[in-house]
Amino acid sequence: MRLLEQRIGNSxxxxxxxxxxxxxGHGRRRRALAWLLRAIxxxxxxxxxxxxxLRAGGPTAQPTALGTVSMRVDxxxxxxxxxxxxxxxxxxRARAFSAPxxxxxxxxxxxxxxxxxxxxxxxxxxxxAEADARGAARHALVRALLWCVAGxxxxxxxxxxxxxxxxxxxxxxxxxxxxxxAVCAALLSLVVLLRVEHTFDPAAFATPSFYARGAELxxxxxxxxxxxxxxxxxxxxxxxxxxxxxTLVGAGANLEPxxxxxxxxxxxxxxxxxxxxxxxxxxxxxxxxxxxGDFGQRGTRAEARALIPQVTALGSPLVAVSGNHDxxxxxxxxxxxxxxxxxxKGRLRANGTTDGKPVQRIxxxxxxxxxxxxxxxGDDPDDPDRVFSFSERPHGDRDYxxxxxxxxxxxxxxxxxxxxxxxxxNGLAQSLARSLQDSGDRRPxxxxxxxxxxxxxxxxxxxxxxDAGTVGAGGVFGVGSESVGVAQLxxxxxxxxxxxxxxxxxxxxxxxxxAERVILHSARACDRELVHCHPGE
Numbered sequence: 001m002r003l004l005e006q007r008i009g010n011s012x013x014x015x016x017x018x019x020x021x022x023x024x025g026h027g028r029r030r031r032a033l034a035w036l037l038r039a040i041x042x043x044x045x046x047x048x049x050x051x052x053x054l055r056a057g058g059p060t061a062q063p064t065a066l067g068t069v070s071m072r073v074d075x076x077x078x079x080x081x082x083x084x085x086x087x088x089x090x091x092x093r094a095r096a097f098s099a100p101x102x103x104x105x106x107x108x109x110x111x112x113x114x115x116x117x118x119x120x121x122x123x124x125x126x127x128x129a130e131a132d133a134r135g136a137a138r139h140a141l142v143r144a145l146l147w148c149v150a151g152x153x154x155x156x157x158x159x160x161x162x163x164x165x166x167x168x169x170x171x172x173x174x175x176x177x178x179x180x181x182a183v184c185a186a187l188l189s190l191v192v193l194l195r196v197e198h199t200f201d202p203a204a205f206a207t208p209s210f211y212a213r214g215a216e217l218x219x220x221x222x223x224x225x226x227x228x229x230x231x232x233x234x235x236x237x238x239x240x241x242x243x244x245x246x247t248l249v250g251a252g253a254n255l256e257p258x259x260x261x262x263x264x265x266x267x268x269x270x271x272x273x274x275x276x277x278x279x280x281x282x283x284x285x286x287x288x289x290x291x292x293g294d295f296g297q298r299g300t301r302a303e304a305r306a307l308i309p310q311v312t313a314l315g316s317p318l319v320a321v322s323g324n325h326d327x328x329x330x331x332x333x334x335x336x337x338x339x340x341x342x343x344x345k346g347r348l349r350a351n352g353t354t355d356g357k358p359v360q361r362i363x364x365x366x367x368x369x370x371x372x373x374x375x376x377x378g379d380d381p382d383d384p385d386r387v388f389s390f391s392e393r394p395h396g397d398r399d400y401x402x403x404x405x406x407x408x409x410x411x412x413x414x415x416x417x418x419x420x421x422x423x424x425x426n427g428l429a430q431s432l433a434r435s436l437q438d439s440g441d442r443r444p445x446x447x448x449x450x451x452x453x454x455x456x457x458x459x460x461x462x463x464x465x466x467d468a469g470t471v472g473a474g475g476v477f478g479v480g481s482e483s484v485g486v487a488q489l490x491x492x493x494x495x496x497x498x499x500x501x502x503x504x505x506x507x508x509x510x511x512x513x514x515a516e517r518v519i520l521h522s523a524r525a526c527d528r529e530l531v532h533c534h535p536g537e
Contacts, residue, residue: 045159045181046188049152051075053185057147061108062136065128068108071136073144076102079196081205094208098199099192101144103137141196145189152185153178203524210502210515264288264363264498265315266468266487268424268450271325272296272303273472276484277310279506280471284486288363289315292450293323293372293424298381299330312337319362323424323451324374324388327381328352331371342369342422344410358410359418364491368418370410372425373403404431411436419446419497426452426467433460437536444497446489455485455503457518457525459533464520466501488515497521503530 059072079099084091084106160177265284270276271294295311296303311334312318319340322331335341336350340362346354359368376386390396390403407428411421423429429449436445437460447465455469469485488502497520504515518528526533 041159042180042184045155046152046184049150049155049181049185050148050189051151052155053147053149053151054144056151057144059104059106060140060143062132062139064132064136065125066107066132069136070106070108071140072104073140074102074104075100079199081105092205092208092210094204096201096204097196099195101141101192101196103140141193145186145193148189149182149186152181156181208517210517264290264489264491266290266292266448266466266489267314267471268292268448268468269294269323269453269470270296270307270311270472271470272307274306274310276472277314280486281310281314284315284488285313287315289318290420290422290448290489291318291320292369292422292448293321294325294450295320295323295334296330297325298386299325299327299376300381301329304330304333308333308337312339317362319367319369319422321369321422321424322372322375324372326372327376329381331375342367343371359414359416362420365420366416366418367420367422368411368414369422370407370424370428373399373406400427404428407432408435417443419444420448421445422448424449424451426450426465429465429467430458433458433463433465434534436463437461437534446497453485455487455505455530457501457503457528457531459526459531461536462497464497468503469505 054073054075057073059070061068061070077100078095079097080093080102081096082091082093082102082104084104156178159181160175163177265287267280267289268291270291291311295307317340318338319342320331320334321342322328331341331348332350332352335348340360341348342358342360343354344358346357347360348354359366361367374388374390376383378386387393390400393399407423408431411432421429421432423432426449429447433445433447442462445463447463449465449467450470452467453470454467456467458465458467466487466489468487469483471484471486484506486504486506488504489498490500490502491498500520501518502515503518516528516530518525518531525531
């Protein structure tokens, strides 16, 4: 009997202990959950306070040797400096540091004499402007830091008052709600400020992004190129950046005429869209134009009558090869209109013969062109049996491999070796570049291509493949779904590879335009989103 009572007692005691353990564990979990919620609230207060502080702080005006500038600090995913010139409606962006901030700069007033001196490379003015610019940027960042702390304090105080009113917390708890977010915001802002200082790279301004309205973008690119080519010695890369900034501001204010460096334009894949030809003529009139194919949809007689008069007015000289949507009839009509139409055997004549010179000197560069294997050569471009891709052929893979080999052998047989080659189909252009890299060829070459309607630059050692996208926005029925793509090639005085390439996009409906500048020999070129570098074996 006693044994039974003892067992019952032990069992009850065990149940009590188990229940007590569960209560303790539950209490621990509740406390852990409460601390987690507090931590989440603190993080939200810190981030919200920083955002509120930056919004409330607004811009600050600072005097510099070049004039008064307005600086504003905003949160951003990627660190960048955004210099907007409202008098010209231009903007230049550069990822000059690695921190979640954007430093927005606008000129409020300018000193004409100082701008002209800085643009021409006056070292005294640039030294003073450099010191002023660094001081102005530091002042703007420190001011933004203080506003971030103030914003966190404001939200923390509000949270403390709410906690005391709702939960009847003590005054010490309410003060903690005010102080903890402020301290965290101060530490985080200080870390970001040090990160900006440590990672700042003025060389990023050599490869910026541009934005403007469509018609103004061409002028902006010319001015920026002129700024890069300014003669003079600079004591630092910051001074070179400031000289370019002075040139941009001066040109925006129409202070002096701009002498631009030689440049050519890459267009392709018009696909019969006449709507873009007028704006393109205003943007790039009088410059050499490279057009690697797909002028129309089929290359019919009607397309020739409608397109060729406007196409030939785009620039001079106009250099072209056929694409898979073109016909031999259309290319002969282009040749009759004065366009330099290149084929494997030389320049095409109006009667269909060639001059037997596959390498032509055009705009100072040795240039060759490869007519597209799918160019229609029959009498009727509307023939229902016509195909526009290798995949539509019965032995498409074999035919495509044969086209790659034909292109490679043709290029290897060219004498003298060209500096520029036009090949419509991007896949064929890439295969040529890859074969040259694999063979150990280290001589510079620029391959101009299209077909895939995507902007990109590909690097294979010293061989570059440039694709401007689709200048016709995919054709009349593609407007709104694709952007107009153009590339501007800045030719160097030694007539080798271009010094820089601007990949320009224009939204046809709104007219908004942007451009990415790529310096081909820059160590940062492969870091750009639109540049694909292919290391050799």
